[in-house]
Amino acid sequence: MxxxxxxxxxxxxxxxxxxxxxxxxxxxxxxxxxxxxxxxxxxxxxxxxxxxxxQIYSASKVVTCAAALTLYEQGKFLLSDPVSEFIPEYAHLNVKRVKPNGEVVIEPARKVMTLRQLFAMTSGLTYDLNSPAILETVDRTGGKAPTLEIAKAIAREPLVFEPGEYWRYSLSHDVLAAVVEVVSGMSFGEYVKKAIFEPCxxxxxxxxxxxxxxxxxxxxxxxxxxxxxxxxxxxxxxxxxxxxxxxGGAGMIxxxxxxxxxxxxxxxxxxxxxxxxxxxxxxxxxxxxxxxxxxxxxxxxxxxxxxxxxxxxxxxxxxxxxxxxxxxxxxxxxxxxxxxxxxxxxxxxxxxxxxxxxxxxxxxxxxxxxxxxxxxxxxx
Missing domain, CATH: 3.40.710.10 (DD-peptidase/beta-lactamase superfamily)
Structure with missing residues (x-):
């Protein structure tokens, strides 16, 4: 060498x-x-x-997904499970569609978003940090909204395609971090420390x-x-x-x-x-x-x-x-x-x-x- x-x-x-x-x-x-x-x-x-x-930004994503997969190995979820099973706000999502005449409409999603789609960035979510729902949540909490609350806010915004239709870089792994919190009963950071940081x-x-x-x-x-x-x-x-x-998508130091x-x-x-x-x-x-x-x-x-x-x-x-x-x-x-x-x-x-x-x-x-x-x- x-x-x-x-x-x-x-x-x-x-x-x-x-x-x-x-x-x-x-x-x-x-x-x-x-x-x-x-x-x-x-x-x-x-x-x-x-x-x-x-501040390693999206290099955080590899760690986040590895941490989530330690829960997968415990039988806590399947990749095919609906996100709404863990965060009910994801049960009734909307999709932004453009009609042939150029008209933009918001309609109910026809497909269910799954955990696989969060992992694989095919959820239909975006990376819009300034969406009305996120800004409202940040403002209402005085800048102290925790991970799960932001994830719930993200669900209020329309998807840009049906879950599973395309790949798009997005806040999917931030939502996945909230799923980790629900499944583990711990804050996301605490769980990553226990499952990844400490054993490594x-x-x-x-x-x-x-x-x-x-x-x-x-x-x-x-x-x-x-x-x-x-x-x-x-x-x-x-x-x-x-x-x-x-x-979970970009917060690790x-x-x-x-x-x-x-x-x-x-x-x-x-x-x-x-x-x-x-x-x-x-x-x-x-x-x-x-x-x-x-x-x-x-x-x-x-x-x-x-x-x-x-x-x-x-x-x-x-x-x-x-x-x-x-x-x-x-x-x-x-x-x-x-x-x-x-x-x-x-x-x-x-x-x-x-x-x-x-x-x-x-x-x-x-x-x-x-x-x-x-x-x-x-x-x-």
């Missing part, structure tokens, strides 16, 4: 437009590469040290920002396309809809080392660093199996995911000739709005996590190259 090419690329990224980054790569559970470059806080001249905490030895991760975490946060930036530069922005995470809201503890467990097909069984191999196989039909796959059309399908909260490699990936079929993971990248490859015992804290994150450029460079340097 020789990681010079990867190091050169990472240094180039910092010279190009990435303020700071941190990456860890493990083979068969052992770290084979770790590198930081750039700044935790450019304005103060504080360089990356490797102990930074990040993750002591630097949470779904609500704790005061002691704030000094360790990498400063958040945003790349300005018009100026060609990145600029500092506030640490605000707009997906966290209040002080009591634990966003973690470090590179801590997330790698989770990643290694997934790559070992469910066994943590300390040998504890967290998930069964069959459940992880189910998670990384494509759950989209042909019509749904056509709507999973982000360019960087060509050749991939979508499983239970993760991309999953299906066709190398289409993707151009040098990784194997079955490689899976996800990313985050500030640039996080998760790569899980059980066949090769390969786990990688890349940390970054910049919105407008350039992931379409960075992530595919990062993936291919990791495989090249690993000689896999």
């Amino acid at each position: 020789n990681f010079d090419r990867l190091t050169n690329f990472l240094n180039w990224l910092v010279d190009w437009r990435i303020p700071g980054l941190d990456i860890m790569v493990a083979k068969d559970g052992e770290t084979v590469y770790r590198y930081q470059a750039g700044y935790k806080d450019r304005e103060q001249g504080v360089k990356m040290q490797g102990d930074e905490l990040y 030895g993750m002591k630097e991760s949470a779904f609500l920002m704790e005061d002691e975490m704030k000094p360790r946060l990498a400063k958040q930036y945003k790349f300005d396309d018009s100026k060609g530069v990145y600029e500092p922005i506030t640490q605000h995470n707009e997906y966290v809809l209040g002080t009591e809201y634990e966003s 973690s470090s590179v080392e801590d997330y790698m503890r989770f990643g290694r467990m997934m790559t070992r097909m469910g066994v943590s660093d300390n040998g504890e069984r967290v998930l069964s191999p069959g459940t992880i196989e189910l998670m990384r199996t494509n759950h989209l039909g042909e019509k749904q796959l056509r709507s999973f059309d982000w360019e960087r995911f060509l050749g991939y399908g979508y499983g239970l909260g993760v991309r999953t490699m299906m066709d190398r000739s289409v993707s151009g990936s040098t990784g194997p079929v079955g490689e899976f993971g996800w990313g985050g709005a500030a640039g996080a990248y998760v790569l899980l490859d059980p066949e090769n015992g390969l786990t990688a996590y890349y940390g970054q804290q910049m919105r407008n994150n350039q992931e379409g450029f960075v992530h595919p190259r990062l993936r291919n460079l990791i495989y090249a340097c690993m000689e896999l």
Whole structure:
């Protein structure tokens, strides 16, 4: 193994437009590469040290779905169960339709939304954080609406298609977090701590920002396309809809080392660093199996995911000739709005996590190259 090419690329990224980054790569559970470059806080001249905490945004989704699947293994639900069985507000959903004459109408949904559709992003929900129902709930609670209450509010908004019709990125995993609360009888964050963080030895991760975490946060930036530069922005995470809201889709705070503890467990097909069984191999196989039909796959059309399908909260490699990936079929993971990248490859015992804290994150450029460079340097 020789990681010079990867190091050169990472240094180039910092010279190009990435303020700071941190990456860890493990083979068969052992770290084979770790590198930081750039700044935790450019304005103060504080360089990356490797102990930074990040708002990982949608990289939270992999953890959320894994936590929910621990309940699946306890027989608490089936993927075919209606969401309304756990949150009754989902029993009578509406769908926004456009008639041939262009008229927009709101009609009752003809199909039932299932838990599978929440996992697989085929629910018909949107990612509209400013919908009237959400804004009303946040305002009424003084910004303290908990996870389940927001999930109930989401049900009041019309779907954009019948459940199961297409794939669309949405608040599905936030609703799934509320289902976890109902099924477990615990807050979402408490359950994830019990089911995932503790058995994986993750002591630097949470779904609500704790005061002691704030000094360790990498400063958040945003790349300005018009100026060609990145600029500092506030640490605000707009997906966290209040002080009591634990966003299963985008609310997790973690470090590179801590997330790698989770990643290694997934790559070992469910066994943590300390040998504890967290998930069964069959459940992880189910998670990384494509759950989209042909019509749904056509709507999973982000360019960087060509050749991939979508499983239970993760991309999953299906066709190398289409993707151009040098990784194997079955490689899976996800990313985050500030640039996080998760790569899980059980066949090769390969786990990688890349940390970054910049919105407008350039992931379409960075992530595919990062993936291919990791495989090249690993000689896999």
